[in-house]
């Protein structure tokens with residue numbers, strides 16, 4: 001089977017009712033992103049940051065995967081598909097995708113503020129005073145701005161081996177995620193689905209831009225494949 005790698009961003013979850021980040025003028029659900037997605041923001045106001053992710057986690061329960069998520073699952077009938085997502089939601093998993101790598105962490109997990117490898121399932125709220133087994137405070141398992149991206153080297157290896165790269169719903173502004181497409185082998189076809197595609201035709205050799213929302217763009221892509 002040919003290997004397809006799919007890089008997804010907030011745009012694929014937009015039609016499920018989860019707001020993207022750039023479309024809201026750099027605010028994430030009304031918050032300055034550095035307030036809620038940086039170690040400095042957490043140090044300054046941990047309660048606000050915990051509340052923010054507790055709300056995002058609650059919101060997840062009320063939303064569902066959309067047809068773009070489900071169409072990616074259908075691709076598995078004909079291709080070896082790996083999804084590398086910047087999203088912290090679990091909509092790819094809930095749709096049924098079998099291989100999903102979360103570059104920026106997962107809402108439904110918590111982790112120790114000290115031991116980065118102490119990661120726990122988390123479906124409820126994280127509160128001040130919730131501790132890991134060694135007594136350190138828990139925080140959301142989210143990669144914040146300025147933090148290392150532990151899954152990056154795995155993601156690079158996966159992209160380097162793909163036969164087809166699909167990119168859906170990302171503004172290509174958050175690094176190093178945005179540089180992943182640079183690791184494809186020469187001439188690997190790239191399909192870029194986004195209503196406002198932030199990609200230059202001259203940058204990639206074999207690029208097809210589908211300027212559509214994710215659900216429609218996935219149908220177009222499946223016809224083309």
Ligand SMILES: NC(=O)c1ccc[n+]([C@@H]2O[C@H](COP(=O)([O-])OP(=O)(O)OC[C@H]3O[C@@H](n4cnc5c(N)ncnc54)[C@H](O)[C@@H]3O)[C@@H](O)[C@H]2O)c1
Nearest residue numbers: 009010011014020021022086087088089169170171213214
């Ligand atoms: N669902 C989530 O998990 C979620 C939501 C918001 C932000 N974030 C975090 O914030 C960062 C945001 O970076 P990003 O590049 O993923 O998102 P972004 O918000 O920077 O960009 C969103 C992109 O989605 C496109 N878009 C909007 N509606 C769309 C639709 N219906 N179909 C397809 N595309 C659509 C926009 O044109 C834009 O290019 C990520 O690191 C991510 O972890 C995650």
